[in-house]
Amino acid sequence: MNRTMAKVERKPRAAEALSDERLRELFREMLLIRRFEEKVEERFRAGELPGFLHVAIGQEAVATGVMAGLEEDDTIMSTHRAHGHTLAKGTHPNAIMAELYGKLEGCSHGYGGSMHLYDVANGMLGANAVVGGGLPQVTGTALAYQFRKQPRVCVAFFGDGATNTGVFHESLNLAQLWRVPALFVLEMNGWAESTPLHQHVPIEDLSQRAVAFGMRSIDVDGQDVEAVYAATREAREHAVSGEGPVFLNVRTYRLVGHYIGDPQVYRDKEEIEELREHKDPIELLRARLELSDDELESLDTEVTGIVEASVEFAKAGTDPDPEDALKYVYA
């Protein structure tokens, strides 16, 4: 690849198409994430969940599509909005819900909470509550794969707000300079908490920021799980072949507030309604698969049962001893 002139690709070349059967599985995963997030909202409002929480309603196709395009040994690092990524990477809903309840059975054993989900054995290297904070660690993890000649990628998830941090630029520059096998997945939902894109960046096309480092960038419709999957396959192949990292500029929509309970005074209510009607990735995939009401209801009953069971599991979990707080300060 030319060292300085990278181009943005609007349409990734076709990866192997997903079968309808596989797409149905992805639909089920997306629905599971949706029902999980709705349950989290409900339990938070009921006063059962400590801390503060961010749900990814509207962004399910990004998590599901990227993870469908990865191989088992690939790893991810996520953001404060991490439940969907973690579920899609394969962590059991029980372990995530138990973490939100602060239980030892949680995926971070009660030490992390919603914004610090970890499941290292499953390739989830941590959700980061400092915007942009995980990015150089993704570069470094990918550097270790390069050192060891392992055909793996490490994936960074981050939002448009993160592209304004200094560490974003340092991390992408270094990743491209050293051609490490990393994927930088921008979940471009147009909001940095309550601040709209036009108030926090002077450009509209954030892929330019990756292209400026000579990095390959692919634009993706984040409400279309097939497109996300195809772009991820393409990007992964590029990265593991030694050609360097890829930036995925994924346009998506946050159909809810920044955090649970966010009154969204900064946002037009009609706009949200409109997006929910036209940009809901689950509705879009349902239409694409022509799922009947019966089929939908059957899937919904199944995933809702899983989510309900995760709450039961979490509530029955073990509270840590207060003194356990000192257990993992040092290895």
Add this chain to the structure above:
Amino acid sequence: MPELTYREAVRDALSSAMREDEDVFVMGEDIAEMGGSMGVTQGMLAEFGPERVRNTPISEMAIVGTGIGAAMQGMRPVVEIMYQDFLTLSMEQLVNQAAKHRTMSGGQLKVPLTIRTQGGAGWSPGAQHAQQVEAWFVHVPGLKVAFPSTPEDVRGLLWSAIYDDNPVVFFEHRLLYPLKGEVPEQLEPIPFGKARIMREGTDVTVIAIGRMVPEALQAAEEAEAEGISVEVLDPRTLLPLDEEAIIRSVQKTNRCVTAHEAVTRGGFGAELAAVVQGGAFDYLDAPVERVGAKFAPLAFAPAMEQWVVPHAADVLAAIKRTVARAA
């Protein structure tokens, strides 16, 4: 026993680890062809190649953050932050990330990363290339902090830092690099949390770190000429800290002076004083004296710089203040 300079001792620890272990590599600004701004990594590029002796962009957050990522995968990176003043630029990765991954993950992750850095006054670099900030990191659970003062200690402790499963901020002092000292034939790892009595004495304990260790030894000699017997203790690692050795020494001497080049206010001497009063309160015959830099950004002109930072004479004056108190 062979002699090495402090600089050669650092290089020897790095090179020895890299010869034995493919998981160890070094990266930082200007460390390859140039051999580092202090010449510490000179010759290492030729031996180990550009993959393992990596020049980086001027990106301190990414230098540390990339090191964290590689360490999370089980490698043992040693990253160099050219001047400790520039640790400020990597603070987020050090404090929020490296120090916290293990706890936040409930014990799933380890970050065996070493962050080498250096600094210190004495050559008129001005306010942004000579601070001593070791105390900042002692306040962060999850980090370890070392500040060796001799060639033997810097070599043995750097080895231990590389093989520690936790992030270690490893301080070297610019003025110590050319100092020579005897080292064991074979590299001997030195455990963290073990102080070294540099000189035995009976009237007052001086707890000194970094450049203030040789300054304290000089002050001790001058004090001896005046009939005052001074014990000099170098904790070598600040986190963990060998509190037992400190308390034992002060229980013997009944007086204590702390000495570091960093500003006195909020400096590591305050922590040492707290340890001493907690463990040897009934033994103390005088208040703990703290020696450190005056509270000012370091001025450029040599006369001002020399006046702001402490020297042997300041340690000697503090020693005399403590022994002047009636027992």
